[in-house]
Amino acid sequence: xxxxxxxxxxxxxxxxxxxxxxxxxxxxxxxxxxxxxxxxxxxxxxxxxxxxxxxxxxxxxxxxxxxxxxxxxxxxxxxxxxxxxxxxxxxxxxxxxxxxxxxxxxxxxxxxxxxxxxxxxxxxxxxxxxxxxxxxxxxxxxxxxxxxxxxxxxxxxxxxxxxxxxxxxxxxxxxxxxxxxxxxxxxxxxxxxxxxxxxxxxxxxxxxxxxxxxxxxxxxxxxxxxxxxxxxxxxxxxxxxxxxxxxxxxxxxxxxxxxxxxxxxxxxxxxxxxxxxxxxxxxxxxxxxxxxxxxxxxxxxxxxxxxxxxxxxxxxxxxxxxxxxxxxxxxxxxxxxxxxxxxxxxxxxxxxxxxxxxxxxxxxxxxxxx
Amino acid sequence: xxxxxxxxxxxxxxxxxxxxxxxxxxxxxxxxxxxxxxxxxxxxxxxxxxxxxxxxxxxxxxxxxxxxxxxxxxxxxxxxxxxxxxxxxxxxxxxxxxxxxxxxxxxxxxxxxxxxxxxxxxxxxxxxxxxxxxxxxxxxxxxxxxxxxxxxxxxxxxxxxxxxxxxxxxxxxxxxxxxxxxxxxxxxxxxxxxxxxxxxxxxxxxxxxxxxxxxxxxxxxxxxxxxxxxxxxxxxxxxxxxxxxxxxxxxxxxxxxxxxxxxxxxxxxxxxxxxxxxxxxxxxxxxxxxxxxxxxxxxxxxxxxxxxxxxxxxxxxxxxxxxxxxxxxxxxxxxxxxxxxxxxxxxxxxxxxxxxxxxxxxxxxxxxxx
Numbered sequence: 001x002x003x004x005x006x007x008x009x010x011x012x013x014x015x016x017x018x019x020x021x022x023x024x025x026x027x028x029x030x031x032x033x034x035x036x037x038x039x040x041x042x043x044x045x046x047x048x049x050x051x052x053x054x055x056x057x058x059x060x061x062x063x064x065x066x067x068x069x070x071x072x073x074x075x076x077x078x079x080x081x082x083x084x085x086x087x088x089x090x091x092x093x094x095x096x097x098x099x100x101x102x103x104x105x106x107x108x109x110x111x112x113x114x115x116x117x118x119x120x121x122x123x124x125x126x127x128x129x130x131x132x133x134x135x136x137x138x139x140x141x142x143x144x145x146x147x148x149x150x151x152x153x154x155x156x157x158x159x160x161x162x163x164x165x166x167x168x169x170x171x172x173x174x175x176x177x178x179x180x181x182x183x184x185x186x187x188x189x190x191x192x193x194x195x196x197x198x199x200x201x202x203x204x205x206x207x208x209x210x211x212x213x214x215x216x217x218x219x220x221x222x223x224x225x226x227x228x229x230x231x232x233x234x235x236x237x238x239x240x241x242x243x244x245x246x247x248x249x250x251x252x253x254x255x256x257x258x259x260x261x262x263x264x265x266x267x268x269x270x271x272x273x274x275x276x277x278x279x280x281x282x283x284x285x286x287x288x289x290x291x292x293x294x295x296x297x298x299x300x301x302x303x304x305x306x307x308x309x310x311x312x313x314x315x316x317x318x319x320x321x322x323x324x325x326x327x328x329x330x331x332x333x334x335x336x337x338x339x340x341x342x343x344x345x346x347x348x349x350x351x352x353x354x355x356x357x358x359x360x361x362x363x364x365x366x367x368x369x370x
Numbered sequence: 371x372x373x374x375x376x377x378x379x380x381x382x383x384x385x386x387x388x389x390x391x392x393x394x395x396x397x398x399x400x401x402x403x404x405x406x407x408x409x410x411x412x413x414x415x416x417x418x419x420x421x422x423x424x425x426x427x428x429x430x431x432x433x434x435x436x437x438x439x440x441x442x443x444x445x446x447x448x449x450x451x452x453x454x455x456x457x458x459x460x461x462x463x464x465x466x467x468x469x470x471x472x473x474x475x476x477x478x479x480x481x482x483x484x485x486x487x488x489x490x491x492x493x494x495x496x497x498x499x500x501x502x503x504x505x506x507x508x509x510x511x512x513x514x515x516x517x518x519x520x521x522x523x524x525x526x527x528x529x530x531x532x533x534x535x536x537x538x539x540x541x542x543x544x545x546x547x548x549x550x551x552x553x554x555x556x557x558x559x560x561x562x563x564x565x566x567x568x569x570x571x572x573x574x575x576x577x578x579x580x581x582x583x584x585x586x587x588x589x590x591x592x593x594x595x596x597x598x599x600x601x602x603x604x605x606x607x608x609x610x611x612x613x614x615x616x617x618x619x620x621x622x623x624x625x626x627x628x629x630x631x632x633x634x635x636x637x638x639x640x641x642x643x644x645x646x647x648x649x650x651x652x653x654x655x656x657x658x659x660x661x662x663x664x665x666x667x668x669x670x671x672x673x674x675x676x677x678x679x680x681x682x683x684x685x686x687x688x689x690x691x692x693x694x695x696x697x698x699x700x701x702x703x704x705x706x707x708x709x710x711x712x713x714x715x716x717x718x719x720x721x722x723x724x725x726x727x728x729x730x731x732x733x734x735x736x737x738x739x740x
Contacts, residue, residue: 074667077640083633103637107668263453267473270447297444298477 001066002090003038005058007100010087011079013045013058014072016228019200020047020054021072030114033069036089038062046118047072052197053118053231069110070096078105119231124215124222128162128186132225133208138169138180140202141330141354145178145323146171146195156195159239162186170242171195176323177245177357178330192235193221201230245357248348250339252310256289258336260304262328265321268293271300272321279318279361284340286312293321317343318363327356371436372460373408375428377470380457381449383415383428384442386598389570390417390424391442400484403439406459408432416488417442422567423488423601438466439480448475489601494585494592498532498556502595503578508539508550510572511700511724515548515693516541516565526565529609532556540612541565546693547615547727548700559586562605571600615727618718620709622685626659626676628706632698634672635691638663641670642691649688649731654710656682663691687713688733697726 017034035046043058068091078098079087087100091109098105139158147155159170162184169180201223205212213224222231268280271293281292290303317340327349328336339348343363349356387404405416413428438461448468449457457470461479468475509528517525529540532554539550571593575582583594592601638650641663651662660673687710697719698706709718713733719726 074640078637081633081637081640102674103634103670103672105637105641105668105670108666263451264473267448267451267475270444270451271475296478298475300473300475302471302473304472 001036001038001068002064002088003036003043003060003062004086004088005043005060007079007082007084007087009059010082011076013056013227014076014079016204017045017047017054017056018072018076019203020052020230021049022200028114029071030069030110030116032071032073033110033115034072034075035067035069035112035115036091037067039065046115048116048118050116051194051232052200055118055229057227064090066091067112068096069112069115070107071110074107078107119220119222121215121222121229124217126213126224127189127216128167128184128214129211130167130182130184130214131208132205132210132212134182134184135212136202136205136208138167138182138353139198139205141180142169142171142178143195143199143202144326144330145173145176145356147173148195153235154192154237154239157192157235157239158195158198159190159192161190163188170239172240172242175320175359176327177242177355178327179246179355181353189216190239191216191221192237192239194232194235197230197232201232204228204230245346246355248339248350250310250341250345250348252284252308252315252340254284254289254306254308254338254340255335256304256306256338258328258331258334261289261336262325264291264302264304265325265328267302268300269321269325271295271297277361279363280321280324281363282317282319284308284315284317315340315343316363317347318361319347319358320361323358327358330354330356371406371408371438372434372458373406373413373430373432374456374458375413375430377449377452377454377457379429380452381446383426383597384446384449386574387415387417387424387426388442388446389573390422390600391419392570398484399441400439400480400486402442403480403485404442404445405437405439405482405485406461407437409435416485418486418488420486421564421602422570425488425599427597434460436461437482439482439485440466440477441480444477448477489590489592491585491592491599494587496583496594497559497586498537498554498584499581500537500552500554500584501578502575502580502582504552504554505582506572506575506578507702508537508552508723509568509575511550512539512541512548513565513569513572514696514700515543515546515726517543518565523605524562524607524609527562527605527609528565528568529560529562531560533558540609542610542612545690545729546697547612547725548697549616549725551723560609561586561591562607562609563591564602564605567600567602571602574598574600615716616725618709618720620680620711620715620718622654622678622680622710624654624659624676624678624708624710625705626674626708628698628701628704630674631659631706632695634661634674635695635698637672638670639691639695641665641667647731649733650691650694651733652687652689654678654685654687685710685713686733687717688731689717689728690731693728697728700724700726 031049037044043060045056047054083101090097096107096109142158155173161168167182167184171178215222220231268291272278278295283290287308288303289306292301333351347358401419407414413430415426417424453471460467466477466479512528525543531538537552537554541548585592589604590601638661642648648665653660657678658673659676662671703721717728
């Protein structure tokens, strides 16, 4: 194989292909490799960690067809450091030589036959098409609230439901629920996308103005962007029925400035961050919300003006401050609406295209500790 | 004690005082504290880890004299997060209350009596005065080449020699020597400054246009900047006699573009970085320098045009690539002059106000391994 690529193009595309390698399965040497395929006029980079598969199109010249497998991290490091101009990659069965100007670097290659290969695209049809920027925001608005462990696989997926021109993304980890909706041209469908590869997809969605096509088969979801094509396996099984949680049975509404609340929670986190289980205490009175935290590191208390509606008695309710912070960071609105019930009822944070549900934590221990 | 300080001023000055806490001795609780002293119209922050002592002047209003000791990291975190405007710090024997707008944070305080105290300044005379930017550059040009371990204490100091209007800084770790010279108004003196606190001093030298005064007593060196005052203990003992190393007995000179050489070494480091003991091979021929590296990770070879003088036979010489890289990063000149002898002789890199000496490493093992 012999190909010639501009150094900037090589660096950028290898950087993308590298995202197909990060992950838990990268112990087999071939899964740490980027496969370079040169055929006719097309150069492709392929990589997979078995959770995500990536194929990236590279602009360049094929001088001799063929393919080779090079350790991805080495290829990325070298492509970043190559001098300006053209980079030539030439390989035989044992070695790949990467050269540019007076620089010549030889790297060992792996056997391409060991590469698990990527699924065939030819029979796939586009199920849904959406602007990259919109999908990225929606994914990031949900991905933070799914579980990273795999105790229950359904807690680490993002549920996607498409119907009537709307895509709804849902993620939950048992302590909170995140829902984002976006308007799209779509077929009706329902799928569970694994969270870890989906985080890599969110990083790949970079061109806000361009579209990404979603193709779904029985077992696979593929995200098609210009030059980049990513696939992942669907997670089988039925997602949680959340209808009971999503009924708004709350009797108290609070409208509050998001930045003030966020700054205040960030100060509470200074005292609470290292103290597992210590809740942030939110006290709601008429048109006033007071945040309190008390640990061995110190105590804090501060009040924020708010507009309250509904039940008017004093309410003290405890939250995990980190979970609350993550929701406040995910919401773009400058004013947010909270709906509360009693001290044991979930808090709903609801806007035009999002809904977050945060479960309270018991105040019992804290109050006793003070 | 009760004081009022603007939030930006508090954040900045606490950030400076915090540098007096970083270090190996911060296990005793009081050594993790910043001491706030309010007396008459003056507010001072003090901190020490016994290696460096710092005193920082803060603009603010003293409403009630006194002092208190607050955990430095907590104070820094909180001062960063306080709302805009004035911050009031009020303390009694048990608690300090930091408040601003509607925010109120209580922190436990330590007993100020335990604080080891900082040396008295009153009898000190200025020995030497220099622009902060000049001293910072010179320190950074030497500090990277001293040892971090304490096998031989003299390997982890910076030797300072002042005479005839020149200050000369020297550092060496057994593999290389770094020397920087700067023109200053100075008394004659010679001292050994411990490297670790000196690194903190280099970070404090921020205002390029302002001067820093150096005061030296029998056991102490103090760096006086406006608002900030830092002290450290001198290291007793005689520094190495380097005259034998510094005689230029080399017979071959190379003038080379620094950026090209640096880029080339950075590529070699991609292959050599994780391979301890593997040298970078520098081959010198007439008007050409070739860099070579060979490890299990791959091989590289590249040539750079240079101007060579003196002995003209082919020379192969091995270096630790990281040490060479650090010197190239420390030198500002765009063209550098190397002086070489044989394969076992040191390499001298010499400019107007610097001299670096790099010892070669044996090629024996490498050549055999190829």
